Amino acid sequence: MTALKKKVARLRQAYAPHEHRPLGGYLAAMGTYAGVTAGIAGLVRATGRPVPERPAPADVVLLSIATHKLSRLLSKDAVTSPLRAPFTRYDKPIGSGEVMEQVRDQGSSTRHAIGELLSCPFCLAVWIATGLTGGLVLAPRLTRLVATALTAVAASDFLQMAYAVAQQAAEGDERRDD
DSSP: OOHHHHHHHHHHHHHOTTSOOOHHHHHHHHHHHHHHHHHHHHHHHHHTOOOOSSOOHHHHHHHHHHHHHHHHHHHHBGGGHHHHTTTEEEEEEEETTEEEEEEOOSSOHHHHHHHHHHTOHHHHHHHHHHHHHHHHHHSHHHHHHHHHHHHHHHHHHHHHHHHHHHHHHHHHHHHHHO
16 A cells, blocks of 8 residues: 555544545545536636626526525436436435435445435535536526526425415314314
């Protein structure tokens, strides 16, 4: 074992002595994210697109809601589970068409880190927000259109849930009247 590998092994052991933490996989994910971000910045520069000094508040709200919806859709939706299946294992349904999954521990640390990324809406949101923000500079009309559709779906989700709560309350009132 080389001196560097020994140092990395000691660091891993010191960091999480009682639990496997895929530090190498996290490092690969961070490197990929940095590469994607640099690629977007390079593309913006190469195309000469102007970068706004300040994003419009309406765009911030639109991208925030769209980021929330797309991160939930990709990380929790039952229909998108085939995208996560190589990295996660199905655990149980959690309602409203969403599922809970566990990260697969066997395999490489990169596979583990990707599983954590793909099954965590909070983790995935960083990547999605970066992509949508880059899209807002490179293709603003298309990005706003996609973000508008995702925002409409998010609003619909909340309305569906509110309707279900109201329906349950009405059914409870009917039972008490009987």
